[in-house]
Amino acid sequence: MPNFNDFILTVKNDLLDFAKENLEEYKDELLKDGTQFVKKTKSDLERWTEGLASGTLSPADFEFLLKGKKDLAEMEALKQLGLSKIRITKVTNSIIDVIAGSAIRTFL
Amino acid sequence: MIIRKKIKSTATILALFFVIISCSTISVFSPEAYKQAVDLKVESLEVMSFATMPYTDYEEDVDFLSTELSKAYEFSKGRPDNEISTRQWEILINPDGNLLGGFLKRWDEEETLSQMFVTEMQRLVADAFDTIIGLESGKIDPSEIK
Numbered sequence: 001m002p003n004f005n006d007f008i009l010t011v012k013n014d015l016l017d018f019a020k021e022n023l024e025e026y027k028d029e030l031l032k033d034g035t036q037f038v039k040k041t042k043s044d045l046e047r048w049t050e051g052l053a054s055g056t057l058s059p060a061d062f063e064f065l066l067k068g069k070k071d072l073a074e075m076e077a078l079k080q081l082g083l084s085k086i087r088i089t090k091v092t093n094s095i096i097d098v099i100a101g102s103a104i105r106t107f108l
Numbered sequence: 109m110i111i112r113k114k115i116k117s118t119a120t121i122l123a124l125f126f127v128i129i130s131c132s133t134i135s136v137f138s139p140e141a142y143k144q145a146v147d148l149k150v151e152s153l154e155v156m157s158f159a160t161m162p163y164t165d166y167e168e169d170v171d172f173l174s175t176e177l178s179k180a181y182e183f184s185k186g187r188p189d190n191e192i193s194t195r196q197w198e199i200l201i202n203p204d205g206n207l208l209g210g211f212l213k214r215w216d217e218e219e220t221l222s223q224m225f226v227t228e229m230q231r232l233v234a235d236a237f238d239t240i241i242g243l244e245s246g247k248i249d250p251s252e253i254k
Contacts, residue, residue, distance in 0.1 A: 051224050061225040067206035068232045075196050079239040082192040083246045085134040
């Protein structure tokens with residue numbers, strides 16, 4: 001007859017497996033988004049600097065674009081904040097599933 | 109004594125669990141909000157493409173677009189737990205900012221804008237809409253909630 005300690009041990013192992021799988025996936029997504037934003041910013045700045053040097057962009061245009069990029073960075077950060085909140089909700093639901101699954105496997 | 113300690117630590121874990129849940133509240137996916145953002149992205153980029161021509165020729169189009177953008181913002185603001193998406197709309201349409209709202213204001217003030225500036229701003233505004241669309245599409249479908 002399994003006891004409560006067996007149940008705790010099963011939950012612990014199941015949660016560890018769950019965390020390893022999900023945190024790794026989240027880390028990869030976050031790194032991908034961050035790298036993409038930096039790459040895009042770099043190529044944007046190169047084009048804008050060339051435009052400024054050739055006169056196709058005025059200093060006012062250039063400044064407006066730079067400030068626009070800053071606004072965009074804030075919107076991107078908000079997206080990441082929102083997505084991490086969604087992930088917490090999903091993880092919370094999954095933790096409940098893991099605990100319920102562990103209990104069924106231990107006691108039934 | 110040991111039982112008390114166990115109860116205390118369990119209570120702490122439960123309290124922490126509920127704090128995390130309450131801090132992580134965010135609205136569920138809305139197909140209407142998603143469609144609104146996609147449609148407005150297309151319409152905004154279209155109107156922006158005319159900004160190399162006199163503002164006065166397109167004033168009606170800009171007014172119509174501004175109204176649609178305000179409607180989208182108000183819709184976002186009225187949804188429960190939707191502060192993050194609403195803040196994104198605020199930044200995008202702010203006339204004193206440097207994305208779509210600021211672009212339309214500048215077009216009005218300067219009458220015409222340069223081709224390169226318009227093209228580069230279209231890229232920024234497209235990316236800005238994508239952050240709104242990306243967040244909305246990442247939200248949990250109401251049918252998935254337990």
